[in-house]
Amino acid sequence: MLYVVFDDTGRCLVSRDDPAPSGRAERADYDGVVAIALAAPHDQDWAATAPDLDGNRLLAGSVMLVVAGATLAASALVSPWVAVPAGAAATVYVGRRHNIAAARAEARWASRHRILDTRAEVARFRRAFDAARTILVAWPYFAELVQVPSPRREVSASLWTIAGLLRDHADLAEQHVALSEARFGDLPAHASVRGALDERLARVEAAQRALSAEIDRRLEPLTDLAARSASFVRAEAATHVAHEAVRRADEAVRRADESLGRVAAPAAPPDETRELAERTAAIIKAYRELTDRT
Structure with missing residues (x-):
């Protein structure tokens, strides 16, 4: 991702x-x-800092407080000439370890995050x-x-x-x-x-x-x-x-053909006037032919 x-x-x-x-x-x-x-x-x-640096700082600070407390206690029990240098050395050691851990955390974070x-x-x-x-x-x-x-x-x-x-x-x-x-x-x-x-x-x-x-x-x-x-x-x-337009056109033609196949062509109704006219004309013609002969 x-x-x-x-x-x-x-x-x-x-x-x-x-x-x-x-x-x-x-x-x-x-x-x-x-x-x-x-x-x-x-x-x-x-800011290009590791997200866990605050926790590291808190831990380092707590350890330094413990070291300071231990130094004071040792001063009271032994001698400040012995306890103070030892406490200072321990504090420097803790500080260096914290700095190394912080640098590694920052490097690790920077290797996976790029800011523009x-x-x-x-x-x-x-x-x-x-x-x-x-x-x-x-x-x-x-x-x-x-x-x-x-x-x-x-x-x-x-x-x-x-x-x-x-x-x-x-x-x-x-x-x-x-x-x-x-x-x-x-x-x-x-x-x-x-x-x-x-x-x-x-x-x-x-x-x-x-x-x-x-x-x-x-x-x-x-x-x-x-x-x-x-x-x-x-x-x-x-x-x-x-393609969809062609498909719809083909579908429209198909449905039209189906509709045309279902509907029979209407039969032509008889033309009564034409038959009457033709029949009357034939009778009149025959009548005239008969009267002309007589």
Whole structure:
């Protein structure tokens, strides 16, 4: 499963875990790609910190309190010259263990969550997401034709990769801004660091171009497949409409034939006037022939 969250501030979260956002949210499952729209207003914090860090901090604080209490007790029973250094060492040990655990938790969370919070990156990812949604919605119409039941694995992996590239591109953009401000700000003309700044700016710009090209390269097949999928569905829909129109026309002809077969042609009624006229004309003619002879 891949979860894609958009909020009203223009940010986007792409996650391999269900983010379970607080507040009201609308969900739509597109065959394994779940779109989540947060309803405004909301107070969702997407800072790149592990969700269990608060619990870790609480646990570490509790342990430190226990250590401090034990140190005071040992000072009273033994000697502060022995207990205090031991307590300090234990506190440092607990603090280091907590920091290591926190760093691991953050790394684990960051490996499964990618945040996009710049307008340019979110717009490019929205394009990828819209293409993915089109593909996943249209796929059932030609799954048998291409002999692939579902493209969810390929589409999800593509979105995840693009999100990572966009996040890296945004990070480079931040570095470029910082380097530019340092290079073209109040830096003295004779500062030796100018050369290093220029060199880093050139490297960052080259990396940005390479990343942007890679993002476009990965977007192209996704948007192309989406366009072909939508075109196929439209063509199939038009064909279905045409076939349905022909079917209805054939049905109308068939029913008309059935009706015509059930209704016999009406018999012509006798024309009494014509028979009377013909009969009268024959009698008059015969009468005249007789009178003319006499």
